[in-house]
Amino acid sequence: MSVLESLLRIDCGSTAESAVSFISESVKDAKASGVVMGLSGGLDSAVCAALCARSCDTTAMMMPDSAVTPDSEMADAREVARVTGVHTKVTDIGPIVAEFAKGVAHNDASLGNVRARIRMAMLYNHANLENVLVAGTSDKSELLIGYFTKHGDGASDIAPIATLYKVQVREMAGHLGIPRNIIDKKSAPYLSNARTAEDEIGLTYEEIDPILYCMVDRGMDDAGTSDSTGIDSTKVAHVRRLYESSRHKRAGSAGATMK
Amino acid sequence: MSVLESLLRIDCGSTAESAVSFISESVKDAKASGVVMGLSGGLDSAVCAALCARSCDTTAMMMPDSAVTPDSEMADAREVARVTGVHTKVTDIGPIVAEFAKGVAHNDASLGNVRARIRMAMLYNHANLENVLVAGTSDKSELLIGYFTKHGDGASDIAPIATLYKVQVREMAGHLGIPRNIIDKKSAPYLSNARTAEDEIGLTYEEIDPILYCMVDRGMDDAGTSDSTGIDSTKVAHVRRLYESSRHKRAGSAGATMK
Numbered sequence: 001m002s003v004l005e006s007l008l009r010i011d012c013g014s015t016a017e018s019a020v021s022f023i024s025e026s027v028k029d030a031k032a033s034g035v036v037m038g039l040s041g042g043l044d045s046a047v048c049a050a051l052c053a054r055s056c057d058t059t060a061m062m063m064p065d066s067a068v069t070p071d072s073e074m075a076d077a078r079e080v081a082r083v084t085g086v087h088t089k090v091t092d093i094g095p096i097v098a099e100f101a102k103g104v105a106h107n108d109a110s111l112g113n114v115r116a117r118i119r120m121a122m123l124y125n126h127a128n129l130e131n132v133l134v135a136g137t138s139d140k141s142e143l144l145i146g147y148f149t150k151h152g153d154g155a156s157d158i159a160p161i162a163t164l165y166k167v168q169v170r171e172m173a174g175h176l177g178i179p180r181n182i183i184d185k186k187s188a189p190y191l192s193n194a195r196t197a198e199d200e201i202g203l204t205y206e207e208i209d210p211i212l213y214c215m216v217d218r219g220m221d222d223a224g225t226s227d228s229t230g231i232d233s234t235k236v237a238h239v240r241r242l243y244e245s246s247r248h249k250r251a252g253s254a255g256a257t258m259k
Numbered sequence: 260m261s262v263l264e265s266l267l268r269i270d271c272g273s274t275a276e277s278a279v280s281f282i283s284e285s286v287k288d289a290k291a292s293g294v295v296m297g298l299s300g301g302l303d304s305a306v307c308a309a310l311c312a313r314s315c316d317t318t319a320m321m322m323p324d325s326a327v328t329p330d331s332e333m334a335d336a337r338e339v340a341r342v343t344g345v346h347t348k349v350t351d352i353g354p355i356v357a358e359f360a361k362g363v364a365h366n367d368a369s370l371g372n373v374r375a376r377i378r379m380a381m382l383y384n385h386a387n388l389e390n391v392l393v394a395g396t397s398d399k400s401e402l403l404i405g406y407f408t409k410h411g412d413g414a415s416d417i418a419p420i421a422t423l424y425k426v427q428v429r430e431m432a433g434h435l436g437i438p439r440n441i442i443d444k445k446s447a448p449y450l451s452n453a454r455t456a457e458d459e460i461g462l463t464y465e466e467i468d469p470i471l472y473c474m475v476d477r478g479m480d481d482a483g484t485s486d487s488t489g490i491d492s493t494k495v496a497h498v499r500r501l502y503e504s505s506r507h508k509r510a511g512s513a514g515a516t517m518k
Contacts, residue, residue, distance in 0.1 A: 022517045099358040103350050110387035121376035128369035151414040156514035253512040255415035258281045
């Protein structure tokens with residue numbers, strides 16, 4: 001194992017325990033009665049579901065849009081619900097998205113973001129009714145490279161896996177008993193097409209994560225990052241651009257204000 | 260004029276100039292071609308429209324829901340568009356809200372938040388297509404007492420009037436030539452009913468603003484705030500509760516994470 005691999009390695013037991021405490025404390029502090037989260041069939045929401053289920057009463061909403069969500073994802077989501085024991089609610093957002101698209105100009109990318117935002121609105125609608133917190137399912141890799149919809153899937157009250165890189169979430173998933181096919185499949189947002197995240201970004205998370213670790217957690221410059229990771233400098237520069245250009249997505253929710 | 264009134268008083272000319280520079284610089288830095296914002300017929304969006312129009316190409320979207328938006332608000336919004344010279348787009352969100360409500364349990368309050376979030380999704384859909392920034396219309400008073408929908412009207416790329424208290428926005432409106440009837444009418448969100456903001460909160464902005472100024476900008480405790488403003492201590496305590504309990508709404512957009 002390289003030095004870097006060992007730095008990105010986590011103690012799954014104690015990390016899971018911290019996350020469970022964080023979720024429980026957040027719910028208690030907010031005088032809420034549990035959490036609600038979106039369950040997609042992907043890795044991140046599976047791990048989030050397992051952690052939330054260990055912490056408090058958890059409702060997982062499955063919100064497919066039949067226009068773009070493969071049936072296989074719904075089957076995986078149901079399997080995660082079964083092994084984690086979360087309550088489920090299924091709502092097809094297709095008709096809402098269609099109604100939205102009818103009234104305004106749009107394209108594939110903008111409509112993908114609309115889907116993420118309608119899901120957010122749906123989670124908060126449930127949260128308002130049931131006095132629960134919205135748990136976001138973004139991981140640290142996605143948050144740092146901006147691979148999420150601002151005020152959509154990136155919007156929540158608490159973000160239980162926001163401190164874990166994708167490769168760490170994968171390790172955690174094994175520890176939490178998430179089915180192997182969900183751990184091994186490539187991450188894909190299914191917001192508008194079936195491309196995987198890594199295809200779209202052009203790098204694997206085995207490259208992205210050590211780069212981000214050196215760049216963000218250790219504050220190294222590009223040359224140092226490339227040296228330490230042994231990863232090509234053009235890839236490092238690519239991640240730096242993603243990181244810098246997505247800064248606004250991680251800012252305060254009201255947006256930038258005058259200094 | 261009391262000491263406090265004079266502290267809350269702004270130089271409208273130089274404040275407007277700073278806001279215009281901030282908007283222009285933000286647009287330039289983001290390599291965007293202008294801004295899009297929601298225009299409701301209320302005071303805040305009127306001032307925001309006037310400032311944006313002086314800064315860059317501005318599209319103001321009017322997004323009524325015929326179920327709750329009074330015709331008089333649309334007339335006021337049109338008048339603001341006329342005097343400020345912004346481009347307008349009108350989209351009725353009623354059918355989208357109705358489609359949303361069909362599929363899930365909801366109540367008046369939760370559906371009010373859904374309206375704010377659908378408007379946000381609509382602004383970002385336009386922003387995606389036209390490469391413009393979303394300008395939020397929340398003022399400092401609303402942001403500090405939590406009088407906005409999280410990830411809804413409180414969500415934007417830039418927040419041009421987030422540094423101005425409501426009473427200052429009102430002063431600015433006069434300077435910017437906003438029609439008197441818009442300046443003088445009581446603020447109302449029209450998310451789910453026709454109550455004014457001040458009725459709902461139980462305090463006037465002439466009380467809220469000096470309290471917030473002492474409490475937040477000057478860091479005074481409740482006794483000091485009550486002394487300095489001459490406002491009853493129960494009202495001060497009420498504002499403190501609103502300020503503290505809405506802290507989570509002003510946090511990073513991903514939500515709370517483990518420390």
